[in-house]
Amino acid sequence: MPLGVRxxxxxFLFVGLAGWFVLSTVMDEIRxxxxxxxxxxxxDTANLLAEIIRDDLKAGSLAQGRLPELLQAYGQRRxxxxxWGVDKTRVNHRIYVTDERGIVLLDSSGAAVGADYSRWNDVYLTLRGEYGARSTRENPGDPDSSVMYVAAPVLDGERIIGVVSVAKPNRTLQPYIExxxxxLGWLGGGLVGLGLLIGGLLSWWLSASLRQLTRYAQAVSAGQRAQVPALHGGELAQLAAALERMRSELEGKAYVERYVHTLTHELKxxxxxxxxxxxxxxxxxPSEQRRRFVANIDQESARMQQLIERLLNLAQVEQRQxxxxxxxxxxxxxxxxxxxxQAARIQAAGLQLxxxxxxxxxxxxxRFLLRQALTNLLDNALDFSPPGGLIRLAAEVRDGQVELRLFNQAEAIPDYALGRLCExxxxxxxxxxxxxxxxxxLNFVEEVAQxxxxxxxxxxxxxxxxxxxxLPRA
Structure with a gap:
């Protein structure tokens, strides 16, 4: 499995688990x-109402006051x-008031007047001076039918003379919860998706960078020309630079050793x-024999000079990236x-151009390398063309490349030599x-072409x- 995929x-596993844990935790906390x-x-509402009805309850005129009428009008409001995107078309509070014994004196729904609520937690705890609240299902088999009740004491000095309870069905809160x-689900999913996308891009970038370095190392080990990849980002760029330095040092050492051996062999x-x-x-x-040996020394010296110069030119090209x-x-x-x-040589041989x-x-x-390469090709053509022979130059464009064709009259190259001419x-x-x-x-020309x-x-x-x-077209 590729490193980037791993x-x-x-x-993905880390982000997915972290995202699932955070989302599930937050989802559970919303309700x-x-x-x-x-x-x-x-x-707050219960305590406000306790203060409003205190005097009427103390005077025993709660049922005769305006509160029942107001509560009825309140229940009819739209x-x-x-x-936050949820339409509210009716009020949902239920309000009831009990006396100090827990008997319901007033009920905004009109259903429980006279009932004994002293055993309900909201009334029972409030009458004892504690915080009174309860949650009761209207339908025992339906968890969504629960109603939240919160009570506040009606005080006459330090004495509790009654209780005001305010209720709200939990189902009215469900649209906001959902x-x-x-x-949150869309936002969390989007963030997780974005995190995975960023992770995927980072993994792809890291994998692509490593692939570039791998291809570069493989090309270098195969003796091919390769440009060190231009990588951005601290350690990868340092690794690429280190590989290039290592290649230069190793190739330089091997190259010098090979050329020393080659030059030694060829100069023998x-x-x-x-x-x-x-x-x-x-x-x-005799003088004639002496002149022949002197000419031989001059010829071999020129041969050595030519060998050294061509080796230097070839080394310059081979070392380039x-x-x-x-x-x-x-x-x-x-x-x-x-x-x-080469005009003098061409004229002396009577060659046709x-x-x-x-x-x-x-x-x-x-330009310099192209001039050297064309010089070598022409030298080769002149060396093998017979006196009076034809040398023809032509060129055409193919697929964005200029193809130069150099023809010279000569004997056919033996089959055994055709594959070795550029060695x-x-x-x-x-x-x-x-x-x-x-x-x-020809080896130099091939290096220049590549x-x-x-x-x-x-x-x-x-x-x-x-x-x-x-060659590439300009």
Whole structure:
């Protein structure tokens, strides 16, 4: 299972459990919270009424006063109020008054006048000087039919002469409870969903960053060019920088060791030839033979110089992870410049040139590397073209890439050599001299092509050999 998925599952489990626990706890607290708030209001109402009816109750004229009429009018009121999205169309309080013995003197519902309520907790506890409240079901089998009663004493000095009870059905509170639970459910669910979305994005970002680092490490271990991923965020950016430093140090060490071995191996032959010629020159010999050995020393010295220069150029390209510049380079003008540099050699061999590249066609890349690569391709074509042979240049655009084709008349490349032409130090004998080159030219061209995001292909065609070099179009 991917690390990002595991992180998300752990995060999902934690957020889900935490969200469920918090929501369920808050949901459970809504109902008692609403009822507690309502009870506090009922306490205030009961105490207010106790003060209002005190004088009438003390005088024994409660039933003859205006309170019964007012309570009846109160029960008939239609508030038409909208409270937090809930319509309130009728009043729900029930108010009754008992004397000091618990006998009901006044009832806003008119149902309990004369009844003995002295054993009901609201009246019983209040008459004892305690806080009187009760919750009683109107229908014993229906938990939603409960009614909350809160009482307040009617005092004559320090003596309790009666009790006022105010009642409110709990079912009238249910719409507010349900609305609060619904809103809280949506809000809580939205927050949990948002938390999971953020967790998913964080897990995806972390997983994607780790995948980039993994692909980078795999590419480096496979010897491929790879750009260190640009990561943001403390430790990941530090890890990417550490991997890049490690790659540079390891590649640098291995690269130096490989090139030292390669250079040592390749220099053995020309050094041996130079040393042998120098030993022979130390003795007496004819002037013609001496000139031949001196020429041999000069030739081998030039060969060593060329080998070192090409190795340095190749090392510079191989160590790069990207281009230093990306500019538009006119292809025809660059090739004409390279052909002009080889004009004497072309004229001496009587070669025919056919440049079919459009003047406006341009590639995008690093001019210096492109010049070096085209120089190597032309050198190779000139080396294998017979006197009076044809060299043809053409280019076309395909899928956003410029495909340069360089044809030269020559003998077909042997099948065994076709797949090895771009190997380092692999070379075929030149037709004119029979000698091999350093074997670094085509390898250099291939490295330059890959650095530009292109490719190099070499194959036999009718009448000769064609090299195809693809580069990004400007």
């Amino acid at each position: 992180i998300f599952l752990v995060y 008692p919270g609403v009822r507690q708030s309502t009870e506090e209001t009922l306490v 508030p038409q109020a909208q409270i 609305r609060s639970q619904q809103r 032959s020309p050094l041996a030839a130079v040393r042998g010629a120098a030993e022979l020159l130390d003795g007496e010999m 990207g281009l230093e510049e990306r500019v538009a380079v006119p292809l025809r003008a660059l090739l004409e410049e390279r052909l002009q540099a 056919d440049n079919r590249i459009a003047a406006e066609l341009a590639v995008r890349g690093e 380092r130090f692999y070379s075929l004998p030149r037709p004119a001299s029979g000698r091999k080159s350093t074997g670094l030219g 650095l530009h995001g292109g490719a190099l292909h070499i194959g036999n065609v009718e009448g000769g050999v064609e090299v195809s070099l693809s």
